[in-house]
Amino acid sequence: MKLLILFGLALLCGVESLKVLVYYPLPVRSVSILGSAVVKHLMDAGHEVTYVTVYPLKNMPPTLKQVDISGNEEMVAKDESLSIAHMLENNVQDTDVLFVQEFGKELSSQTFSNENFTKFLQDTSQRFDIVIADLFESEVCAGLSVVYDCPFIWFYSMGAHWHVLRLIDEGRNPAYDPDYLTTTVAPFSFLERTEQLWARIKYTVLKTFITMPAEKKMYEEIFTPLVAKRGRTLPEYEDVIYNASIIFGNEHNAVKRRPSTPQNFKYIGGMHIPDPVTPLPKKLQDLMDNAKHGVIYFSMGSFFKSKHLPKSLVRGLVKTFGELKETVLWKFEEDLPDLPSNLHILHWAPQSSILAHKNLKFFITHGGLLSSIEAIHFGVPVITIPVYFDQFTNARKAVENGYAIRVPLNYDLADNLKPAIKTMLSDDTYKKRVTELSAIYHDRLVPPGKEMVHWVEHVVRSRGAPHLRSPALDVPLYQRLYLDLLALILLILYIIKRIINILTRKSPKKNDKKKKN
Incomplete structure (x- = not known):
């Protein structure tokens, strides 16, 4: 009996309550359903959660603290281009890439200027073991991991798309991995492959030269004083946005033609579905x-x-x-x-x-x-x-x-x-x-909600789960593309060509004729 009691105490001592910051700024109710599910599963596991949300939950226990950023709803309420009538009248079939990127950037700007959230960030007594943030086109919020000096997890409301995978590994080949803003799925025809390559180039150019510089500036303006207030210096933006421990993807293994994923990309699609299902009225x-x-x-x-x-x-x-x-x-x-x-x-x-x-x-x-x-x-x-x-x-x-x-x-x-x-x-x-x-x-080992909680706890226990990270991010682009090897081969070929030209060059004929007076 004593052994059983000691064993039970040992189990209790091994379970620690985490302090988790969950960040969901997008003013879309379907996405907020995912945020609410993350909160619910974490709280059911005994963790303390602070939820930054556009749609605060009601009748919740005291272990949940909420930061109300409902003012973000104005971003979609006043935009007529996001109405179903506009889509119908204009027969919209493709999404404007720059519009989506700019929307993500403006969403970050509005969220971090929200009075309630600003007040929350100024409170230096706040401590968190981990930050979980919704990923929508902007990576500025990755700075929250610097403020609270803790591991960081992205939660992506869609599947394993290349522009998300690039944050923890590298983007997959456009010959078989479609852009999520287009309408095609693999296998592609020749024309579709060309379109996918162009979509990849277009997105990368816009992100690299237009959106990302503005986001980097925003990151420095927002987080430099917050980090300084805590006695630290702000790391480079690129070092922070590529430093996530895991990305949770809201997809599952049943659909075919999914791209290959690194080991720190986890499918947890369906974790928002209640089990058992709530009875109908x-x-x-x-x-x-x-x-x-x-x-x-x-x-x-x-x-x-x-x-x-x-x-x-x-x-x-x-x-x-x-x-x-x-x-x-x-x-x-x-x-x-x-x-x-x-x-x-x-x-x-x-x-x-x-x-x-x-x-x-x-x-x-x-x-x-x-x-x-x-x-x-x-x-x-x-x-x-x-x-x-x-x-x-x-x-x-x-x-x-x-x-x-x-x-x-x-x-x-x-x-x-x-x-x-x-x-x-x-x-x-x-x-x-x-x-x-x-x-x-x-056909899963565990339900997706429990799997999500397991990996959150695992990241904290392993101090960021560095063992799950891909080595791809440590390899410069020119090395991944073997551009240095290509340059060496071209140099060798050039030298060989010069040597052959020298060896085969004809000597000029001597003029033996003497000039006559």
Whole structure:
């Protein structure tokens, strides 16, 4: 008995509560869901968390402290180019690279000038064991690891894209690793390979010569006084942004054609999904239980709202859904008049709980990555209507993986949906394929939330996990490309050529003729 008590005490002594700073400044609710999940899993593991967020959580225990930066919402509220109406009217298919980079830079500027966050950073009594930060196009926030003199982890809301991998290893080959802002997936045609190479060059040039110099200046202005106040000097920007211990990627192993990743890139896609799933409200539960012909669920996500669709398009969709015998649930942010009996409007939708219901036939979605992961998690085929950003890539991947049909966003959406819905209802291939992917997705040693917590604790225990880091970052670019070897070969060839020219040069003929007087 005494041995058991001693053993139990030893286990308790080996578990330490960490102080974790979680930084999520992006004013997008779907991304904040990931931040909330990080916070929840860490707190469930007994750690103290300080959460820098645009969307503060309610009714939380005292072990959670929050820094309210809700003022960041103004950045998207006033930008009409980010509305679904703008995307529809202008038939937007590609994302403006410079716009995205500049948005990330401005997001950092606004966050670090926020009154609440500024006050928090000025408090020199704050101590943290590790910083976890959302990565969106700007790396300025990596300076937080310098302020608190602790390891740093990036959390990326998408997959293993090259411009993220470059922070811990090197970008993969554009011949097979697509840019996340384009619409293609490997394998590429000759033209697509050329386009991917150009996208890589364009992004790198803009980042290197326009965005990054401005970010470096911002980093120095923000963090020099903060670090000096703590009695230290600020390291170089390049040394800090490439110093992360791990990157968590919000993707999973079930999808095919993922690029190879270094050992400190960890897939934890699906960790935001509650387990067990939250029960449905009784009214919605009864509705889905009693749907004799099954249920179709339609949502355009939290950022692009259905209420912003043109009225003519909304009327067309209502008519299309009304012609079905299936029950249709549509996440629509305001009431609609004169609805057919099978169509039900949800101002807010408990999406995971809806997708988990046995009567759900398929999911009509904008193709956001969270929705894509949830579809595979619950084994639900999808019709995808991508709008912007990475949604085109997600839609293409879903189609390539065999569990989705893509329908373009345009004014003919209502008519174009009809054949897609008919195919999805009559062809069980999509359901079979997503069921196979779901089985692969769930075949894990541990749930993704527990895996995330393990690696956070591992990084702290190993003082930054230097053993996981790739040697690629220690090798200069000219050495990785063997430019020095190429220069040596060219020099040798040049010398050989000169020697051959000297040896084969003809001697000038002597003029034996004497000049006559």
